[in-house]
Amino acid sequence: MLLDDLCSRLIAAAGEMEWEARVEPTLTNRAFRGRETEADVRFLENMRGLMLGRYPVLAAEISIAPQENSIADLRAAHNQMLIARSYLRKEQIIDAHILFVAEEPPSDTDWRRQVDKIERDESVCRKLVWMPDRSGISSSFDAFRDRTFLARPWTTAQPRNDAPLDQNEELVQKVLEMKGLSREEAETWVRLAASGLNDSEALVQQLIAAMEPST
Structure with a gap:
């Protein structure tokens, strides 16, 4: 049946x-x-x-x-x-x-x-x-x-060990620039985020430092 x-x-x-x-x-x-x-x-x-x-x-x-x-x-x-x-x-x-x-x-x-x-x-x-x-x-x-x-x-999914997680760095950078960061600051933020730094406090300090005017 x-x-x-x-x-x-x-x-x-x-x-x-x-x-x-x-x-x-x-x-x-x-x-x-x-x-x-x-x-x-x-x-x-x-x-x-x-x-x-x-x-x-x-x-x-x-x-x-x-x-x-x-x-x-x-x-x-x-x-x-x-x-x-x-x-x-x-x-x-x-x-x-x-x-x-x-x-x-x-x-x-x-x-x-x-x-x-x-x-x-x-x-x-x-x-x-x-x-x-x-x-x-x-x-x-x-x-x-x-x-x-x-x-x-x-x-059924075919694994790919060499596939990056969504190559969206350019999109993230554009959004950061739209929110007020300069191009250089946005590039630095994206680079820091991708660096794999495990110390969250140190990461925050570096992000802040990236926005400070150079002397």
């Missing part, structure tokens, strides 16, 4: 981040916190509640085609998230997500526009859609994960 696969992969990805990851049944309750009666609204049949680190997540399948189905499914997911929010602390609500999984519809369906419409709708919470590629399901999940809060860009 696609939904179970999505949940397993999300929990594993959170584990790779060394986050606590668990199923959270309260997120799929159909009654608001403190009430016993289920809300009289439509819900998706299959949804899972997860806590991935600090992120509360509803995972669900969604029908991309026809368009009427995707709109109805999106509204049903919103209904569940509104109830789930009643079980969250105030600071958790901002991190809430709905992560959908969907089968790729027939090729004659304008599904990319539908997916884009779902993901651009940030009412209630943020939403993303994973559409697994059957010829490479792991790689397609990795691409999906890299669009979420589970992304790990540092694993």
